[in-house]
Amino acid sequence: MPELNRFIAPALLWVCLFLTCWMPAIPAVQAEVAVPPLKKHVTDLTATLAASELAQLEQKLAAFEQAKGSQIAVLLVSTTQPETIEQYAMRVAEAWKLGRKGVDDGILLLIAKNDRALRIEVGYGLEGAVPDAKAKRIIAEIITPSFKQGHFVAGIDAGIDALIKLINGEPLPVSRVKPADDTQSNLDNFVSILIFSVILGRVLQVFLGRLIGSGVTGIGLGLVGWMIFSSVAIAMLIAIAAFILNLFLNASTGVYRGSRGWTGHDYRHGGFSGGGFGGGGGGFGGGGASGRW
Amino acid sequence: MRQMFSIAVIVCMLTLSGCGYNTLQETDEQIKASWAEVLNQYKRRADLVPNLVSTVKGFAAQEKDVLLGVTNARSKVGSVQATPELINDANAFSKFQQAQGELSSALSRLLMVTENYPELKSDANFRDLQAQLEGTENRITVARNRYIKAVQAYNIVVRSFPSNLTAMLFGYQTKPSFSVENEQEISSAPKVDFGTSEATGK
Numbered sequence: 001m002p003e004l005n006r007f008i009a010p011a012l013l014w015v016c017l018f019l020t021c022w023m024p025a026i027p028a029v030q031a032e033v034a035v036p037p038l039k040k041h042v043t044d045l046t047a048t049l050a051a052s053e054l055a056q057l058e059q060k061l062a063a064f065e066q067a068k069g070s071q072i073a074v075l076l077v078s079t080t081q082p083e084t085i086e087q088y089a090m091r092v093a094e095a096w097k098l099g100r101k102g103v104d105d106g107i108l109l110l111i112a113k114n115d116r117a118l119r120i121e122v123g124y125g126l127e128g129a130v131p132d133a134k135a136k137r138i139i140a141e142i143i144t145p146s147f148k149q150g151h152f153v154a155g156i157d158a159g160i161d162a163l164i165k166l167i168n169g170e171p172l173p174v175s176r177v178k179p180a181d182d183t184q185s186n187l188d189n190f191v192s193i194l195i196f197s198v199i200l201g202r203v204l205q206v207f208l209g210r211l212i213g214s215g216v217t218g219i220g221l222g223l224v225g226w227m228i229f230s231s232v233a234i235a236m237l238i239a240i241a242a243f244i245l246n247l248f249l250n251a252s253t254g255v256y257r258g259s260r261g262w263t264g265h266d267y268r269h270g271g272f273s274g275g276g277f278g279g280g281g282g283g284f285g286g287g288g289a290s291g292r293w
Numbered sequence: 294m295r296q297m298f299s300i301a302v303i304v305c306m307l308t309l310s311g312c313g314y315n316t317l318q319e320t321d322e323q324i325k326a327s328w329a330e331v332l333n334q335y336k337r338r339a340d341l342v343p344n345l346v347s348t349v350k351g352f353a354a355q356e357k358d359v360l361l362g363v364t365n366a367r368s369k370v371g372s373v374q375a376t377p378e379l380i381n382d383a384n385a386f387s388k389f390q391q392a393q394g395e396l397s398s399a400l401s402r403l404l405m406v407t408e409n410y411p412e413l414k415s416d417a418n419f420r421d422l423q424a425q426l427e428g429t430e431n432r433i434t435v436a437r438n439r440y441i442k443a444v445q446a447y448n449i450v451v452r453s454f455p456s457n458l459t460a461m462l463f464g465y466q467t468k469p470s471f472s473v474e475n476e477q478e479i480s481s482a483p484k485v486d487f488g489t490s491e492a493t494g495k
Contacts, residue, residue, distance in 0.1 A: 086431050132428030133421035140420075215300040233315050285330070286435030289424050 070105040099123040099282020106282040122288040129170035139291035147293040201246030218243030313456025320447035327440040352413035366399040444470040
């Protein structure tokens with residue numbers, strides 16, 4: 001089929017060009033301490049805390065989250081070098097997204113054991129309840145005296161109690177309703193549009209012929225996508241994807257794989273779903289305090 | 294064949310027009326938001342200064358030079374119009390940077406001097422102010438980093454093909470970031486001042 005080949009070559013070329021246009025810039029990776037995955041409220045990478053102590057802290061923080069909604073997480077690492085504890089704490093906070101989305105009520109207590117440094121990183125929404133000066137006092141007057149004597153659990157426990165007390169004094173939204181995850185629902189929309197496109201494409205191809213049918217489907221779905229997402233970029237993506245799909249793919253099983261290839265992102269991050277513990281999408285702006293012992 | 298060609302042309306036009314304009318708008322807005330945060334945090338620092346100066350004065354009134362240096366740097370920062378439009382004017386931007394950098398070094402000189410006054414250091418009010426200042430400096434660092442990232446994303450869009458054509462067409466130009474010279478100036482200033490403040494402080 002020379003005619004088809006004549007079409008496929010430019011089409012593939014254009015797909016390549018198109019992809020290069022849309023490829024997001026890949027951030028440079030540096031040799032820094034990796035941020036561990038967030039699985040529990042207390043993450044101890046230094047094996048400082050005994051299992052029973054871990055469980056006790058975990059239970060306290062989980063109960064607090066249940067009652068108040070705010071997320072407090074504790075992370076013990078051996079060192080944050082070559083970064084400062086502030087830089088590392090920020091990276092952890094940005095990765096873990098503690099606190100509810102929009103409420104931003106997360107707190108990270110980071111302890112770098114071998115650096116003999118610690119930091120309380122406070123989410124945007126708690127900067128009023130836990131101002132820098134209060135965070136500093138908790139570190140200087142409550143946590144570090146215990147740490148100096150080697151009593152890590154006692155220091156962490158007392159520090160958490162102080163933080164909980166401060167946060168409890170702050171009126172926060174009570175409901176734990178999971179906020180709608182925009183990217184996830186967008187992805188769902190995207191997939192359903194593509195599935196719809198195959199069906200529509202079939203019908204149109206019967207009436208208009210294979211190529212024109214696909215083209216009309218692509219343009220039509222692009223318009224639909226434009227209205228749904230109000231973004232020309234995504235509309236284009238949908239139009240092209242629908243066009244190519246209809247032209248070259250006959251089995252609808254290929255649809256989902258195709259859409260994965262186009263989006264290429266991992267949209268699942270954080271959230272309360274699934275029963276496990278994860279960040280709720282809270283934001284951090286660098287508030288809090290650091291200290292040494 | 295002609296139909297195929299016309300469809301190809303339409304598809305090309307659609308994709309090309311989609312390539313860039315919206316991204317430009319998005320990244321431009323991101324810059325504005327992150328720049329507003331930078332200004333916000335710098336303002337927060339400037340607002341802390343009078344309180345800090347008066348507290349230090351209560352314990353270390355004889356450190357006139359250092360206190361005066363902070364007050365002067367503070368008023369200089371206040372005299373630079375910190376508007377959102379600053380990022381479109383490279384000259385004003387560097388002036389703003391310089392003023393903030395001077396305040397940074399004046400403040401670190403002040404904190405260095407306070408080391409010589411144990412009473413001041415144990416004063417609860419001063420400790421709170423110091424914690425606030427540290428927190429604000431950290432917020433400034435975070436805000437600056439986010440601004441740098443936002444500018445980077447925007448500048449990449451403005452410079453790379455084919456969105457650079459769109460940018461050219463609509464008059465979008467690359468925006469200034471916190472340059473390396475500025476970074477060096479800011480980060481090396483305290484070290485230089487350490488020597489001088491030690492000399493004048495004793």
